[in-house]
Amino acid sequence: MSMPFGYASPEQIMRDRAEYARKGIARGRSVVVMQYADGILFVAPNPSKALHKISEIYDRIGFAAVGRYNEFESLRLAGIRYADINGYTFNRSDVTGRGLANLYAQQLGMIFTESIKSLEVEIVVAEVGEAPADDQIYRLTFDGSVFDEQGMAVIGGQSDAVAGRLKERYQDGLPLPRALDAALAALTEPGGDRPPAAQLEVAVLDRSREHRKFLRLTGARLERLLAEAEASAGPPETPEGAESAESAESPGTADEGTAPAGGEAPPPTAPEGDVDTGSPE
């Protein structure tokens, strides 16, 4: 096919951008966001005490991100400004996770289509409700797609493998220590050592708290909780068959970022394959 020198089809450009972003995101460690009995739990392996991957946005809303720190930090700050200005203009109850997720989706989508480089980030916006049924977890990818997740979300790193391990252990309404145990088990490669408390960033959106629901778990409190989590870890109820086959397979699929040539070509934009149509179904 004869093309003018330097021409690249829009499709090619999009694919290259998506590929670039996906590689960057897969490089780090995963972050787990999941529901537990009293709210939503965030767990991130993170040796830094200063550069947070998890943060409070507003009374009921938390934020988790992976990828390039400077990029998601600016998203975080924008989210805080958005929430604070809306809460101040209207009422504190009028700030919603949905509104914030939409704002992020617009910004991410715009940068993905208009900039040379898309943001190398994947983020989760989680909102805790009055009851577990009102909890919301939105996952947003670098291209602005929004996924309304049920119960749990895993972003960054080997997210497919981690999500696979988390799914095996996830149940609705787990108490906090057991939920933390499940998250840590998911974040640890089979046979690997769990990260110590100093290497972990853990936070909750606890619906039983007054005023601001977000709480960082650090120091002695985290140590205690980790010990409880250890104790609560029963024998892993892993049905042999299907699950183990899936987990054996998943490291390969998660590697697709670094080895794109293998097997079926990854879809052009959204990591999940489908092009985002704007409707969650």
Next chain:
Amino acid sequence: MNHLFTNTGSASFTEFLGAYAPNLLPTREQALAAPVGDQIPHATTIVAVTCAGGVVMAGDRRATSGNIISQRDIEKVFRTDDYSCMGIAGTASMGLEVARLFRVELEHYEKTEGRSLSTEGKAQRLATMIRGNLGMAMQGLAVVPLFAAYDPNAGKGRIFSYDVGGGPYEQHDHHSIGSGSIFARGSLKKLYRPDSTPRDAVLACLHALYDAADDDSATGGPDVTRKIWPVVAVITEDGFRRLPDEEVAELVQSMLEGRMTEPEGPTAPLR
């Protein structure tokens, strides 16, 4: 909304609001055609007392417009963050708005910077907000806050007062603002005990408010028939706690019983 992403100024919400939506700031530039001070509700007496490992703030529930009681159950003591609170005296509406903005200001800093403002920093931010209102204060819309905080670094409660031009002026032991403050302060002078328990400090505050209501028509005493009690906040190492109504009611009842026999309240030993 897009310059939300490019504005990477300071961690101050007020500054951001000034640039982004200046019409939402409590401070307004326009002058009033006529002073309206007497026609809009005024909030009255607030007292604050330090205690062992913390500070207590209490406010009566009355708002007045001239000689009319415009509200019987107004709340004038606000939680501003986990370790601080403020009470307002002066124009009630302005005070409510300043309290709301101040709360967002502290939270905004905490969320963006990942740490709380220092106690001095909080007091200073409030001073700037009050100073910004000086023009309106001259027109009769004055608002003066009282700020109390538990300082985790010093391990004790601290009280800051202001005037219409700003401040802050750090006060030791106890302070009071509002129309009944003269009487409340006199009362507190005699009732204040250094390092008292938070409960005793609350009792001292209730007595001071009662004495203020006794002599100042704009300060409301405890309303026994309607069960409207003063708002009482206790801030210690464990954070801000607003005492539940039942707890305040119980303390007020015991105070009133004492006053049945000694209407002037407890007497300080003369020597």
